Amino acid sequence: MSKVLVIGCTGFVGHHLVRHLVARGHCVEGWSRHHDCGNGGEVHRPVDLLDCGALPGPAGSPWDIAFHLAGHTQPGRTWNRQLVMENLRMTARVFDHLQPGGS
Secondary structure (H helix, E strand, O other), rough: OOEEEEEOOOHHHHHHHHHHHHOOOOOEEEOOOOOOOOOOOEEEOOOOOOOOOOOOOOOOOOOEEEEEEEOOOOOOOOOOHHOOOOOHHHHHHHHHOOOOOOO
């Protein structure tokens, strides 16, 4: 089975995706800012994509697949430029980190 990284594992979609992947025997690592993924069967790492620190690499072999689901998505929240820019910054960090030879 595949080694999968789910970034944003505590959100609505991420939580269900982790459960689905674990149930099918995949080795799942979940990243979230504050909470454990809470599904069982996965490795969880607390990672804040807005922090300037280095992002963790995979334990052992590289990830085969990565899902980036992290971002500001709270219903009813007023959107402003800062939230949009933070979402863009998080996505850019993920892409830079996951590219071959990334940080």
